[in-house]
């Protein structure tokens with residue numbers, strides 16, 4: 001932002017609208033944790049004091065999709081769970097982002113069988129994938145930082161997933 | 171004691187404390203009437219012998235709390251009478267067998283799928299079902315049929331009540347448990363639970379992996395204490411192979427099991443107190459877990475999913491600084507629990523919210539399927555570590571914690587006290603750790619030393635064969651269990667003599683604990699239902715498998 005511009009005195013800061021909005025968004029992502037399995041236990045570590053996700057402005061964990069803008073899918077998603085995940089995702093209002101935490105959410109992990117979805121991107125669009133089974137807390141923080149980085153670098157495009165068509169989209 | 175029983179069933183086989191008996195299907199009903207002292211039901215499962223037919227398997231515990239009976243029978247017509255009226259917990263167990271194998275239980279009050287979704291076609295644990303044939307679910311089950319049945323049993327009509335879904339996407343339900351409640355104001359008058367949201371096909375996967383390759387899957391049953399599952403599993407396989415592990419390995423296992431118990435109880439208590447609104451305690455109880463993670467990372471290379479045990483021993487010996495790391499972790503645990511207790515013990519809000527909530531009587535507890543600390547909180551002093559000790563638990567000085575009222579308060583306090591007992595055990599073991607190897611020397615079971623693998627052709631062959639063909643477990647069936655965090659964690663394994671199990675069933679304490687839950691919350695309010703669930707410590711990975 002234009003903090004160094006002295007033209008209007010100390011009360012006024014000049015900047016671009018996009019930049020101001022992005023700065024606000026980036027600094028207060030509210031996660032909706034869709035935690036189902038072991039990865040959710042590692043999310044607990046991310047939220048607790050040692051790793052402390054609040055350092056990055058994302059500590060306001062909301063389990064209500066309508067109050068959150070960052071979905072973290074932490075755990076295995078089964079076919080039985082899929083319609084629930086989709087419904088929750090649809091209930092989140094724009095702008096929204098999705099982190100797929102761990103091998104299961106990203107690809108089914110080592111559950112290549114009759115009950116496990118082979119990656120949540122078969123039903124909802126994903127912004128960042130995190131490898132690991134479970135990923136270490138630092139890896140999840142890194143994913144958060146990369147979403148922030150993207151937010152900072154360009155204007156939010158609500159149509160970026162317009163052409164996405166998942167298994168449950170009719 | 172079993173003279174009469176063995177005379178009656180001379181074909182009974184025995185291994186350790188487990189009896190194995192196959193009977194004719196026409197005799198099942200008569201057996202169920204008598205039971206010959208095997209009055210505690212543990213599990214029900216089935217085995218698909220393809221052209222030879224389907225076999226039903228019941229696992230019972232004798233009232234002496236020591237001996238186990240594996241009773242099986244071929245069912246030529248794929249049907250058998252339900253034992254639901256005798257054992258309340260059989261209800262869900264029979265539904266699971268129906269779901270996975272298609273066996274019909276005559277007279278069952280609600281025979282529908284329990285793990286797979288309602289649009290699923292076929293029975294996945296049949297050998298003819300291809301493991302990767304997934305089936306998409308487009309819509310969740312409304313559960314209307316079930317809740318209506320329950321409402322009919324009350325004095326209310328449907329129109330007077332409000333229906334509410336608690337979960338599956340709900341912070342207190344761990345994202346995987348759904349309970350549909352019928353409410354009169356705030357009071358719950360009827361409830362049904364739906365599980366299976368985390369059914370990951372553990373058993374089918376096991377039938378497709380070698381014995382060693384299953385170990386990582388066991389980590390993810392109860393992922394809050396993965397070491398415990400590792401040990402329960404390898405112990406079963408070792409007993410099938412008639413292997414005795416080294417004294418050092420035994421003691422290290424005891425130590426790691428108790429450490430797992432501590433870390434699991436910590437998460438349970440931390441989460442429960444958050445559900446109650448007492449967020450501060452989360453930091454006090456969760457942070458010591460990080461110290462345990464530090465210990466485990468150094469020992470095993472990972473924090474949560476350790477895959478540390480091996481058939482015949484374990485991956486490696488303790489690391490150099492293990493003692494200091496362990497002591498530091500235990501110190502933090504003690505500080506955390508003490509601080510938390512000082513905040514809640516005499517706290518009126520805490521007492522009001524937990525006393526007389528979600529009560530299960532001593533008489534009902536076993537029949538409803540409660541196990542482990544949940545069972546003991548009701549006043550039943552059953553702990554496998556005491557009743558049929560393994561790994562030298564009988565030489566250790568510790569108490570089992572038994573409650574009185576079977577309410578949320580007792581379950582919470584029992585966990586706090588079990589943490590203290592576990593610390594007591596660890597302290598005794600770590601002082602007197604025997605020297606020696608952690609792995610047995612038997613290269614049909616344990617991988618040869620890397621030096622041999624890199625330098626000799628025999629070593630390479632040995633390594634290669636053991637990895638690809640798996641450990642060859644003698645033909646037969648067997649059940650063995652340990653006292654895990656949530657109760658009795660058992661494995662029922664059928665081997666056809668190859669390196670992969672023909673059938674592997676987990677007796678999962680969380681599954682039966684959960685089946686008792688809907689009855690426990692009737693008459694309470696929604697907020698109480700949340701705490702009752704938290705106090706049972708249902709771990710979805712173990713429940714749904």
Ligand code: SF4
Nearest residue numbers: 038102103104133134
């Ligand atoms: S990725 Fe691994 S740790 Fe995460 S949910 Fe799947 S099995 Fe569990």
